[in-house]
Amino acid sequence: MDTIVINGGNKLHGKVRISGAKNAAVAILPAALMSTGKISLSNLPDINDVRTLIAILENLGVGIRRRGRNAVELKPARLRGYSPPYELVKKMRASYYLMGSLLARFGRAEVPIPGGCDLGPRPIDQHLKGFAALGVDIEIEHGLIKLKVANKMRGAHIYLDVVSVGATINLMLAAAAAEGRTVLENAAKEPEIVDVANFLNAMGASIKGAGTDVIRIDGVSQFGSAEHIVIPDRIEAGTFMMAAAATGGEVVVEEVIPKHLEAVTAKLREMGAAVAVEPERIWVKRTGKLLPSDLKTFPYPGFPTDLQPLSMALLTAAEGTSIITENVFDGRFRHVDELKRMGAQIKVEGRTAVVEGGLPLSAAPVTATDLRAGAALVVAGLMAEGETVVSEAEHIDRGYEQFEEKLRGLGASIKRVRSRSGIMVRKPY
C-alpha cells in the first residue's frame, strides 16, 4: 500500500480546479450500458473508481476510447453479458448501479454484492424492494445478487423507507426502461441524482422531478446516443475549502456550482472563515481564530456526511467544544482513533462526537480507513507541525483526482511514497 507523507505547517494559498463529481460519474458510467448508440462523457474525474468502472464496462463488451485524462467515448451496442466480474465489482460500492442498468438493458443482472468504503452496515434493501416492486425476481446466493424479469418490468409506486442516494439512482435506472409510469417517493435530492437524470433524459429517458423528493419516470423501450458533461465534485470542493480554513490560508476553488455547497459555506462562515461566492468560484480565507461549531449531517441539502471527517479535523483547531452528529451512517467515526493519535481530544457516544478543540495537532503515523477519512487525515497532517505519514493511501485515490498534486500546487509539502512488498521506501521531498 502507498503512503502519503506530509510536512505540516504550511498555509494553503492559491487556486485549485475542481474535478467532475465522483458520485455522479460512478452512476453515469453504468447508465451508459443502457444505450445502443454512442456515448461521449467529459469532465469525468480521473480516479480509481472511474477506472474500475471503465474496466467493468470493457469486460462486459463496451467499446471504449479514452479522450485524454477526463473524457471517454463508449459504444455499448454489443454487450457480451450481464455478469460483471467479482474481482472488479468488489473494489467499489457504486458497482451496485450495474443492477439497475443491466436490468434496464437485459431484464437480467448477476452482480456480486458490492464492496467500497466500510462505513458500518450499508444495506441495499431499499434498492431490492424497489426492483421487486418493478416486477424483478431476486435471489441472493453465494455472494451473488441474481435479478431476473419474467416478462418486462412494470412501472410502480415506490416509497423509500430511508432517503437513499443509491436506491434513488438505481431505481431511476431500472424504471427508465419499465413499462408505464414509476413514482419514486421520499427520493434523495442530491445534485448527482439530477445529473444522472439529465444524462438518462439525454439518452431518451423521460424522468421528471429529480432533485425533489418525488420523481416520476415514464419508461421507454430504447436509449440512444448522448453527450454529457459531469457536474463538479462538491465534496472535493468542500475538502479544499476546509483545508484552506484548517491551515489558515486563502484558497479559491474554481469551476464549482456554489449552490451545491451552501451548507458548507454557511458552516465555514460560522467557524469564522471568510467566504466569498462568485458564479463558478468560491474563495475561502481564514486569518483569525477558528470558532467551535455544532454540526449535524443530513441528506442533501443538509451538511454532507462525506465532509464529516474533514470537518472533524478542522474543528480540532477551534478553541472550545464542538458537537458533531452523524445522522446518515451508523459507523462513520473510524477516523476518530486516527485523529486521536495526532493528539485530538474527541469522545464518541453513539452517533455523536464531542471535539475539544484548540490544542495543536502533532504529527504521527496514521491509517486511512476509508476515502473521506483518508482525506481528513491528510488535512490533519497539513495542520500538524512535523511529518505525518498516512498509510493505505489507495483509499484516497478512489475518489480524489491528483490529490497530492493539487495540494502541492497550493503550497503543501506532501509526497507519495510508493511501497513495494509492504516496505516503505522514503524519497526526498
Ligand code: UD1
Ligand atoms: C452515497 C454516496 C456516498 C454518500 C452517501 C450519503 C455514492 C456512490 N456514494 O452512498 O458518498 O456518503 O450517498 O450521502 O453516491 N440505506 C438503507 N437501505 C438501503 C440503502 C441505504 O438502510 O437500501 C441507508 C444507509 O445504510 C445509510 C443511509 O441509508 O444509513 C444513506 O445511504 P445512501 O444514501 O444509500 O448511501 P450510498 O448510496 O451508499
